[in-house]
Amino acid sequence: MVSPILELTDINKSFGHVQANKNINLKINKGTIHGIIGENGAGKSTLMSIVFGLYQANSGSIKINGKEINLRSPRDSIINGIGMVHQHFMLVENFTVLENIILGFEGETVFGEKLQKAKEDLEQLCQTYNFNIDLDATISDLSVGFRQRVEILKSLYRGAEILILDEPTGVLTPQEVDELFKILRSLKSEGKTIVLITHKLIEIMDLTSEVSVMRQGEMVGHTKTEDTSKEQLAEMMVGRSVLLRVDKKEIKKGETIFKVNNLSVKDDLDVTRVKDVNLEICSGEILGIAGVTGNGQTELLEALSGIRKVESGSIELFGEKISDQNNFLNPRMLKEKGLAHVPEDRQRMGLISDFKAHENLIFGYHDQEPYSKSAILNNKEITEYSNKVMQEYDVRPKSPNLITSNFSGGNQQKIILSRELNENPKVLLVGQPTRGVDIGAIEFIHQRLIDMRDKGAAILLASVELDEILSLSDRIIVMFDGKIVGEKENKNVTDRELGLLMAGVA
Amino acid sequence: MSNIVVDKSKVPWWVSNVIVPLVNLTLALLVSGLFVFIAGENPIEAVKLIIYGSFGYIQGFAYTLYYTTNFIFTGLAFAVAFHCRLFNIGGEGQAYIGGLGVFLVAINLSFLPVPIVWLLAIFGAFLFGAAWAYIPAYLQSKRGSHVVITTIMFNFIASSLMIFLLVDVIRDTNQMAPHTVKLPEEIWLPSFEAFSGILGIKIRYSPLNLTFLLAIASLFFVWFLVWKTKWGYEMRAVGHNTQAAIYAGISPHKNIIIAMCISGGLAGLLGVNEILGVSHKIQAGFPAGYGFTGIAVALMGRNHPIGILPAAFLFGILYQGGSEVTFEMPNITRYMFVAVQGLIILFSGALENLFRPQIESFFVRRLNREVNA
Numbered sequence: 001m002v003s004p005i006l007e008l009t010d011i012n013k014s015f016g017h018v019q020a021n022k023n024i025n026l027k028i029n030k031g032t033i034h035g036i037i038g039e040n041g042a043g044k045s046t047l048m049s050i051v052f053g054l055y056q057a058n059s060g061s062i063k064i065n066g067k068e069i070n071l072r073s074p075r076d077s078i079i080n081g082i083g084m085v086h087q088h089f090m091l092v093e094n095f096t097v098l099e100n101i102i103l104g105f106e107g108e109t110v111f112g113e114k115l116q117k118a119k120e121d122l123e124q125l126c127q128t129y130n131f132n133i134d135l136d137a138t139i140s141d142l143s144v145g146f147r148q149r150v151e152i153l154k155s156l157y158r159g160a161e162i163l164i165l166d167e168p169t170g171v172l173t174p175q176e177v178d179e180l181f182k183i184l185r186s187l188k189s190e191g192k193t194i195v196l197i198t199h200k201l202i203e204i205m206d207l208t209s210e211v212s213v214m215r216q217g218e219m220v221g222h223t224k225t226e227d228t229s230k231e232q233l234a235e236m237m238v239g240r241s242v243l244l245r246v247d248k249k250e251i252k253k254g255e256t257i258f259k260v261n262n263l264s265v266k267d268d269l270d271v272t273r274v275k276d277v278n279l280e281i282c283s284g285e286i287l288g289i290a291g292v293t294g295n296g297q298t299e300l301l302e303a304l305s306g307i308r309k310v311e312s313g314s315i316e317l318f319g320e321k322i323s324d325q326n327n328f329l330n331p332r333m334l335k336e337k338g339l340a341h342v343p344e345d346r347q348r349m350g351l352i353s354d355f356k357a358h359e360n361l362i363f364g365y366h367d368q369e370p371y372s373k374s375a376i377l378n379n380k381e382i383t384e385y386s387n388k389v390m391q392e393y394d395v396r397p398k399s400p401n402l403i404t405s406n407f408s409g410g411n412q413q414k415i416i417l418s419r420e421l422n423e424n425p426k427v428l429l430v431g432q433p434t435r436g437v438d439i440g441a442i443e444f445i446h447q448r449l450i451d452m453r454d455k456g457a458a459i460l461l462a463s464v465e466l467d468e469i470l471s472l473s474d475r476i477i478v479m480f481d482g483k484i485v486g487e488k489e490n491k492n493v494t495d496r497e498l499g500l501l502m503a504g505v506a
Numbered sequence: 507m508s509n510i511v512v513d514k515s516k517v518p519w520w521v522s523n524v525i526v527p528l529v530n531l532t533l534a535l536l537v538s539g540l541f542v543f544i545a546g547e548n549p550i551e552a553v554k555l556i557i558y559g560s561f562g563y564i565q566g567f568a569y570t571l572y573y574t575t576n577f578i579f580t581g582l583a584f585a586v587a588f589h590c591r592l593f594n595i596g597g598e599g600q601a602y603i604g605g606l607g608v609f610l611v612a613i614n615l616s617f618l619p620v621p622i623v624w625l626l627a628i629f630g631a632f633l634f635g636a637a638w639a640y641i642p643a644y645l646q647s648k649r650g651s652h653v654v655i656t657t658i659m660f661n662f663i664a665s666s667l668m669i670f671l672l673v674d675v676i677r678d679t680n681q682m683a684p685h686t687v688k689l690p691e692e693i694w695l696p697s698f699e700a701f702s703g704i705l706g707i708k709i710r711y712s713p714l715n716l717t718f719l720l721a722i723a724s725l726f727f728v729w730f731l732v733w734k735t736k737w738g739y740e741m742r743a744v745g746h747n748t749q750a751a752i753y754a755g756i757s758p759h760k761n762i763i764i765a766m767c768i769s770g771g772l773a774g775l776l777g778v779n780e781i782l783g784v785s786h787k788i789q790a791g792f793p794a795g796y797g798f799t800g801i802a803v804a805l806m807g808r809n810h811p812i813g814i815l816p817a818a819f820l821f822g823i824l825y826q827g828g829s830e831v832t833f834e835m836p837n838i839t840r841y842m843f844v845a846v847q848g849l850i851i852l853f854s855g856a857l858e859n860l861f862r863p864q865i866e867s868f869f870v871r872r873l874n875r876e877v878n879a
Contacts, residue, residue: 305753306755307752307753330755330757331752331753331754331755332754332755332756333755334755335755341753343753348747348749348750349747349749349750349753350750350753351747351750352742352743352746352747352750352751353746353747354746354747355742355743355746359739363743363750363754364753364754364755364756366736366739366740367736372735372736375735375736375737376734376735376736377734377735377736377739379734
């Protein structure tokens, strides 16, 4: 038997305490399109970054055509015929296509013969694979789809035999996706090997001949695409692990207090990320939003908490309209109305890591009594309060004067949670409450959220952890591509059903 | 060298805030000594002259404190903006315009009781300096024009504007030089020699005046503002993490403007020292580079009033002692001391982290050994 073009054996990689890849074994055969599928955070990108030489594995070996190689940098990988197209393109915006492609491989000090040669070679490549790119166009004038082609062309020009594509369709329109797939198929027919990283089942079924599934840093299965189905893959992806059920009383649903009507929201790049969303949350209820990261949950939470502008539609709190495209309340005004927000990304938004713990414990409430009086901060009150809540929420170490970045992720999250729950909000928006949090803290955080619900708060919980959604929510909606694609009472609903909805196939 | 990883939480505060700056300063002075040596003079003698010039006699010491006053204002100005992560390079222009504020208030309201004129003149200095900083602040917060670029340009604009005013509008028309008339003597701020005269000590002229106390008060003001009020808290929040500030309902726009205006106002106070205290008229180019040196003062003082005071004093010593040296040593020119300043900026600003890892890990290891022993 011919040895596989790429073979990984027992690859391990950890970042701090997080093990991103555990004993990964993978064989990729020449001339195939091999899919690697898994949820966000399953370790797909880490694994491929190791193959591309961006990261070094802690242990394990990589063989190309049966020969063991040592990849210390992307340059080593390029020499060994591995090319990678990243999710975020690595192009110089104000250079032309040609200049970008030869960057680092110019071969001469004053452009002349070799540049001409490169141009001819590239034109040849473009023709072979039907790329249809103007080599003298400036990158900034090109659409995303074309930029991606430039990246592919760059890898091919540098002699890539194995081409790794990391979530290549995330930024493309459906038409561009079709074009990309055409190119990938023609690459395959020319004998190139393609590794496609994705979380979209449709693409796997469409394009690949073999597929490997990853879950929580482990490789959970390899199969030929023709021998499997979307349902089966979804099951492998999500896992059948036992759910961590939280003790939860029967729901005591009150009246609807938070209502979202036909909400649309754009992101910073002016792309509509939330599309015509309607939802209602009652007092005493946890509404879970399931979905793969990047399907609009972030923008939805930001719009609901007053951080992001509403493009169209409206938001109502206690029957009063609080935001539409013309007016919106800023986060502070919303806090006063009883809406609290635990943001998805605590480092970027929830905390100021250079501040001391006590300064973060009052963040956003710092101008309220008793923490400050006529603009002067009352340090005695703040310290007293900090000691109290750090005790209550078991924040370790219990030192209000310690700089926040010195706390562990779980303890930082407890700082945010204590701050946002302390005022007994009527509506609580929670994003990824347990991301990067150790198991002990997860249980604690879940219990606090359940307590809030039992006290009558309306809670909106967005999480990419399906287990978390299933164990906490009373009702679940699934977001895909900015839209709500399904709503279920959390009774007898299976992770498989949700997985399919999340992948946009059901 | 950069491979040394130091657990920051284990580094005692005095190592990073006292030992490291001192080491950097010593290095700067050693290299400066080398320059003096190359110039053909004895570095040890030069140091002696600096110390004598700035401490050795009462008039010299008064000069040192006069320079310190200016450096406190401009150092604080830079520090306040920096806490909102704004590099206000425009202290020079803000000080210049601040001087205009002092003069206009003092000359037009000189009929009022003297202490009230002083207060209003101080207010005028702050207001004019703040107004000059407001424009770059507005452009930064609303239009995203980088404050470094705009404040540099505003230094030039301030300079041109003031020359225009001094030549064509507010010049003392009895003469040709670009300066105004003198303020009436009764509203001049009392000088140091006037005070010592009351105590029966007779000393020779020095520019030190009551503004020194205003500078000390400003140190307290900035400390209180930045660490004890919600405004300072919000400014720091915006500076450290704008995203988080927005999440907490703190407006970055508002805080950029507040921080820059307070910064500009503090720079403007330099005009009080120069115009109400020393020359009593506006002269072309009176800020004389204090605005720029203030950046170095703030960097050395780690943007904290407790650090800015000694840093400003150090630069005061260098200015006063330096002029003594240039007086006594013909081979050392005034520009040599500009170079010394440059070296201090280089070592305590740009190369701040050159030896930090080594020093910190040295102390961390040592202290751990003591704990384990």
